[in-house]
Amino acid sequence: MKSPAYYLRRMTEIGIGGVLSNAFLSLRHKAWAGSQSIWWGMRSRRPPGDPEFLSKTTGKWDSVQSLLRHLANRPGSSFVFPHDAQSASAALFKEKQPEYVANVISTADAICRNEIHLLGQTYRFPQGVDWHTDPVSGFQWPFWHRSRYVSYLYSARRSADLIVYWELNRHHFLITLGIAYWLTNDVKYVNAFGSLTQNWIEKNPLQHGMNWYYPLEVSIRLLAWTAAFQFFRASPAFMERCGSAFIKSLWQQADFLSGHLQIARTKKDTPNNHLIAELSGLFVVASAFPEFASAQAWRETALQFILQQADGQVYPDGMHREQAIGYHRFVLELMLLVLMRCKRDALPQERDLAPRLEKMLEYLLFSVTPAGTVPTWGDTDYGKALGLGLEKDFWDVRPLLSTGAALFNRADMKYVAQNLDPETLWLLGPDASNQWDALRARAPESASGRFPHGGMYIIRDSWSPDTDVAYFRCGPFGLGGAGYCAHAHCDLLSLVLWINGQPLLVDSGTYMYSGEWRGHFRLTHSHNTVMVDGVHQGDPKRFFGWTRVSNAECDRWDENSVSGRMTPVNGVELRRRIFHPQPGVWELTDSAKCGERGAHRLEWFFHLAPGLEVVVGEHVCSIVKDSRQIGTISIPDGGVRFEKRSAWFSYDYGVKLPNAQIYAVWEGELTETDADFQWRFDFTAGATDTGAINAKSA
Template sequence: MNFVWLVNRLRSMSPAEIAWRVQEQALRKAAKGRLDRWDRYDPTGSEAPRMPGLLASLESAAPQLRLAVQLAAERILSGQFSALGVTWPEFNWQNGFPETIWTLDPVTGKHWPGADAFSFDIGYRHAKDYGDIKYAWEYHRLQFLQPVAAHYALSRNKDALVFIEAAIESWFAHNPPYRGIGWNSGIELGLRAISLLFVSSCCGSDLSLETRKRIRLILVSHLAWMRRFPSGYSSANNHLIAECAGEFLIALCMPELPDASAVLAKSGHILEREADKQILSDGVGAEQSPTYGAFTAEFLLLCACMARNAGRPLAASVDQALLRYARFVSWVTLRDATTPQICDDDEGRVITLAEAEHCYPASVSAAIWGYLGLDAEGAVPAHPTLRDSVFSSCTETASMPQGVRVFEAGGYSVFRGKITNKDALVVFDHGPLGYLSIAAHGHADALAWLLYVNDRPLLVDPGTYLYHSGGVWRDWFRGTAAHNTLRLGGRDQSIISGAFNWSHKANARLIEQADGEHPAFLACHDGYLKEFGLLHERSICVLGSSIRVLDRLVGDRKPPLVEMSYQLAPAAIARIEDNSVFVSLEDEPVLRIAFPDNGRLAVIVGAGPDQGGWVSNRFGTKEPAPRIVWTTDNFPAEAVTEFHIP
């Protein structure tokens, strides 16, 4: 274990959490050699567990969705699997799934420890030579079985059934309890359980007796694991919801289990509680990321839908939280149903066709509208997804919201309207760094803002790139310099102390907001107060043909070197002329940025992790993109930057 990481992690814990972690470690050690065999678990029966109503919903799918399911299944049955921007090596599954597929990192080509290693002895957080554990975990989620199972339910394709049984047999044989990387993290177990329940619901008694027993054994062992090692305290974020969703659905679909009623009651209560904690009062996800908000909402939505289908619905507060999230998404979604990326996004999905999905928040939002029986607000995706069949997603795009909307709890101010007769979207971030004490998926982006004109990205968030194996690149993509805000003295507003941790967090707040002919927002953050004695204030005012940004550093100390950054979209071209930067897309002038005249301007493209100039539109990938940097060691009392839209 990395000592520095451990010290920083301990600093983010309360004494109660440290005591709880010690107990957790004792439980982990006690499991070794005692719980790591299939014969320690009783599958209690041989029936195929079914999610209520799922098969009927799938069978009523529209022709376009049926075709999408067929194409996705045929791709997987041909031996192709892609995720997180990477394609796994093809193999002939009819000869059996190779043992090595469960340990492979498709990027490095190396293999993680397998069944010969106790899962909790594998230091995946610091084993960068192997690669990023997320890639191997992605295959262990068994989500590639979902479209194949749906295809079987709709077509009775025999190859699909044989494929499913071969995959489950292989996973069962090579991943016994608590052995290998498939058992490290509760969120992985929760997602895998949902995939197996989906398969079982689609295929039912057509699965062989042996496969049904294996599914039940895996589900029972997963339930025991998740109940034994729940995420708590600073880790009680989307991981907790994933675990409780897995527990809830297993208990709902397997009521014959001895503790099913108790598990259902407890996990249901936690889901109801966490819905109000992790979807804030204005609909923003507590993790500060629209995609992580969608991930959380999809878990809740699946549980709420299945519970309703079973005649034992969750509390009405869950539906209300889902509605809040859907309405937030409608305000930050573009006409093509894409959503600006903000903070982390690891492309996690719950119900999926196992293919790249570029409109995830809007897709979950459309599913929420359908589940609630309401007309959509804003854009919905044109391309169908598997979740559309489960929730009867809304397919009709509504008119886009217009005007100003402040999401005060989540910390976003949004303007949608005309600038120089062009449709503009402005998103101003004045919210918290992230959720709970570690703010795991937040970025140091206080007072950053995004700009889209005619639905084309201009000023953007840099994205995520990598998690555990990211190293200095992980730090860059989370750091202040990569975002559209100010950095002082070469320091971040919030101080990184690990890939998912912070030692110091900036506090941001909205001071005032004005509607009317020229909407304006004023906010501040204290990230530089301790070290430099300065508070950063920023106002954004939307004018008829431009946006005026005014930055002030409030305090009685002279500012150090100030760096103002603006990250452009990869397709943009930037040219400096005097104190202005001219931005074009496909030879069309789209923006002129006039900076204060007492600084130095530079455009950086595709440099190292100390200068940036990159945007990551998908996990694990990055592409060069112009980063505009204005620096000065003589910051004025008020620095005005004008963004003219021709």
């Protein structure tokens, strides 16, 4: 409840008419939410009976059990994965992917014990899973109609982060149980699946609880349910135990999703990965269950808007416009599911989707580090479409490149992927193994790459594991411009750098989507860039979005140099140039000028990879690893002060690690003539001290 002082202050700001208007709108919303809560409260207490549910199908079945028997007899490839014969698929995976098979069975056995692995951590539920409690903090979400969460979600009353909670309710672990059942025929996996899904259905009635709030979450859960159903549908134990409740709930969730797509909610939204996720889930469900009466309409609507969003959210060079590589991966995985279905059904839309997705894969191809991962640009919630890879490193994109190699006959993607991934076998079917074997791996023709629409420039010596590679972020701030850009960070003109196959400068990552640390990882000081006069590259909203944003533009690029400039701040024009004269050496020049002479302040931030230490010398920093100097970073002359600081790096959600930061500052007068600040990174043999360095001095 707000205090009287608040209303008096607002009255002086917007007048009594404005206060009354806002009060009326607030009361109207509360009345609407209350009526929705009452109506859906009555509906949710009575799950649909068989006649009501069957009336929502194409009308060919006299009972739910007859519908389930029909679904059990359909070819497996008519659902999500192009696999028809259970025994043949099991034999294929046991022959080609024995380690994966062992991992699946071990993970599924743990799930049977209510031990579920989520975002790098294992959570145990000895009393059964509580679908309304955050596994990390123990915070219990109030059980309301979904309309009541609008003002609650980001208020002070909420004391828990949502990501792990929602990851639990996305139900990717149900697919793991399904795969384990296909591999072993062990009914214990059917029983675990039945217990978990039936309990979820009972505890999450229609439109009640946080698991109905975001249509995105409903969609990802539907993908998991549809994929798992393919594995369990023919099991007598499944049909008897929970088949009827499962198929009814799946229909309810799909029907809900169809009426709550992002396109239908508000004109103020900027469609982003949420909409593509919602549309992809609806398309997959509609394609897998044409027996639902609305399936054809769902499928046509979803496919129409997916094609629109592929154009609207993905640049022609393949970069996703949100400027967050984790969401680039998420969107790519979702649209690959759509593309594979279009191919199987010979839909003409395949011709429109395939080139765009191949471009998205090319962006990942050139973004790969010597370790097979990608830099942690922008936000991420570590979301995946299906989670078939279990708990593989989220930032390792080689499984996607494996799929790209087999799907698009790309020898260069096979070269970087190195191995046929089990995800590829599931998505493309048994023939993927032969396609992979017939493809002769070949390194990409170019080592470096540029993506001018999205603003990513990559300079690489070669595709060998000990190569140097730099990633330079120089383009649009994010999707939607000022007021939006939900998942962008202040990382313009930022540099991520690997030298001799090892990480040197890293992007700091995301850490969490709530709490006091949320802003820290988004702002300029958490990236390897320059800040002018203490002004960040954007003004952040509380959790997502920015009210003011900068942009950057590249003015020169070749295979060993790149330069770009950023939107002026306080009249200061900033330009960064990167030059790579030889392996092990990188030169960085920052130039600043101002049309109107005046005093200004420049600050630099360089975030070193965890495990590296800094020894500060006179105009030079020695970089130390395992008590040995591996290189030096020379500091600009001209009054630049510098020091070593402690910083934070986050590679996994909710986990932050300490790392070293080199911080530098210059204060002085800028004129219309460039003031140049030159940095040199030297990691050649001549800059390496073969003697040991006392790590404590670092």
